[in-house]
Amino acid sequence: MLTIASKAKRFNCITVKWSLDVQQLADKRAVLIIIDGMADRPLIDHDYKTPLEFANTPNMDRLAKGGLVGQLDPISPGIRAGSDVANLALLGYDPAKYYTGRGALEALGAGMELRPGDVAFRCNFATVDDDFRVEDRRAGRIRKGASKLAKVVDAIKIDGVPGIKTIFKATVDHRAVLVLRGEKLSRMISDTDPKEEGAKIAISRGLDGSEEAKRTSAAVNEFVKRSHEALREHPLNQERANKGEKAANIVLTRGAGTIPNLPSFKSMFDLRGCCISGTPMVQGIAMAAGMEVVDVKGATGGIKTDYEAKAKAVIEGSKDKNFVLVHVKAPDIAGHDGDFKGKVRTLEEADGLVGHIIDEVDIGLNYVALTADHATPVGYGAHTGDPVPIIIGGPDVPASRVLKLSEASAARGNLGRIRGLDLMPIITDLVGRSRLYGS
């Protein structure tokens, strides 16, 4: 344990690094790094190693060696979690209580105004043939011009269902958000995205027999049809065709959601939080929780992101915060793409970010936690229900003495097996802001 003298010295050193005034220094701080889809399964073609075992991650290893290391089930053992429910749980919000669909989180994160009663959708620009069969669910992962396409989609009017306004915005790569605004809407409707290539687009249907769901699904079906009419002759698609690229000639919808009613992060954990992420859904959760969302130029939420800028934002952009959420998307994308080398590379890049953070955030005084929202094994190209590694480094925690962070070493760590909802109470307690239960 640190003596008063050495603490004062550390305060001094922190003052320089975080540029904080003395009063703010009374707090211990925590940084939570979520590496999206980090965990994997042993691969027969890679000597039964996982990408994390294969990757050179000296900074994660350093954090693990001196810190608590264990396994974390985002929801509970075996449950295959989407990123939305997993991130809610990691931030201390029980999805069983607070989850109201992904679309709303995406809309918030995209900076769209969302009102009670609105229903929002996660959308993809996609490629269909004349028979509405999906050739590419991501329109060749279109990276340029999506905002131009979004303009014509935003202008769509729904004639068949009266009193519904559509608002549409492109976000990252092929991704976009649709908001339906009007009377009597429901999120209890099915997706138009068939979620597999070669299949016809799906017809949205009401899921609960209500008039509202019927009406909302009719509006969505018309929207999708009109998006095809608006996009198929778009000059940008002709350009793409000339270059041999897939046309972004339709918008597919999924994850209907309404604005979630989250108690503020401050009220739950007595922490002033901020969020550094290029992923709209994560930004949306942070906004719904009343955290500050730091806009980092270069943090794209895509496979290529500027980790230097992200690391700088953790240090600079959080001067008046004592909790910083840093979300790294790229390893999940590599996992979905089944790209072993890409996953190794993105994990190594994320490790560089971790290095910057633990160098700057004095972990003799503050805490750095690192985990994943779920596993996205490259052999599956999808989320699985495996536990993910969790590390918590900082003052007064027992050292795991784990030498190399991996799924296997996490299973032999000193933290045991915890759940996503356990994480924030542990962090809150370590930084000294937990409330006593009982008396």
Added chain:
Amino acid sequence: MLTIASKAKRFNCITVKWSLDVQQLADKRAVLIIIDGMADRPLIDHDYKTPLEFANTPNMDRLAKGGLVGQLDPISPGIRAGSDVANLALLGYDPAKYYTGRGALEALGAGMELRPGDVAFRCNFATVDDDFRVEDRRAGRIRKGASKLAKVVDAIKIDGVPGIKTIFKATVDHRAVLVLRGEKLSRMISDTDPKEEGAKIAISRGLDGSEEAKRTSAAVNEFVKRSHEALREHPLNQERANKGEKAANIVLTRGAGTIPNLPSFKSMFDLRGCCISGTPMVQGIAMAAGMEVVDVKGATGGIKTDYEAKAKAVIEGSKDKNFVLVHVKAPDIAGHDGDFKGKVRTLEEADGLVGHIIDEVDIGLNYVALTADHATPVGYGAHTGDPVPIIIGGPDVPASRVLKLSEASAARGNLGRIRGLDLMPIITDLVGRSRLYGS
């Protein structure tokens, strides 16, 4: 990741072993082996070893070495579970929600028709003296002639309580089932089995003050009295007396239950399940869950069972299934009898069954899980609330490198500590049939 070629090869090899057509082969399969009462405590008389540590179990060890190994609390830590609630939990049914008494599960497993409103009881043939003091709760574990005795018990008419019909059937050894059918019955009544030898039989009482419980307990008390009248002069008991065996001169009741309302196993886990067990209660749960119950000649549910026949049933009887539950009763019986050597022997016999299964069920492609429903330490002769070992072997799971399966090595395994209700979600996720929670 398996290449297509190596997958095809594995499919091929599986085709021979499981005799399945190609379409069925698209599924991964899972076998869950439940070794009843397997876990134990270290015994001072046996060099602080448990029966499992003492037993030669090369096949369980092989499965453990290459698979996930951990501890499982059937319900939650320290909770001493009956086999009924434990097996419900292991199959994914929360007993807090679905348990309606053991008697009904026994009745279903015994092939008796059970209607809503019926109350069923687990029964023992027992030995009482003229003063209704219990000399032997199991009538010397009577093995022959119980069905003859059951006939005279089935013919009993209850005169004191109008409108109640009794249906009685012998099951395994000294065990039997009673069903009460009629208006206004309740399962909220106490047992007539005092559960200790030397005590007088208990008088059944209503537990909730209701008229229905009062009426049902009166019927049960009359039934027990009449069973003594019907049995004490039975020729078979005179024969037993001549041979120096205990008379089966009364029927004791316990575990009043009504038919449980389980959602189907298929609807919960998207798995086509079948059950191989000689134990009526386990068969009853499987039936209530809509699983196929495979009748295996020689699988007795007693201390002597035909493991070859059981193993064959796993392979042959499950052609169109992707989930096979195999339940082994004998180690629990040895535990209840306080028989260390017997427990070691039955564990070694069960290990032979495990060997047959893992040889035939290609665990390069399919999964084999092994656990217990609870501990039955020989030093206690009763269930205890200890965690039990759990192993899950199959493709893509990290190897525990545990060399010998035991309670102690399980506590140091790579799966951590999970609960009974976590098991089916983990298995469902591994075989690739889990639904995504969230998006």
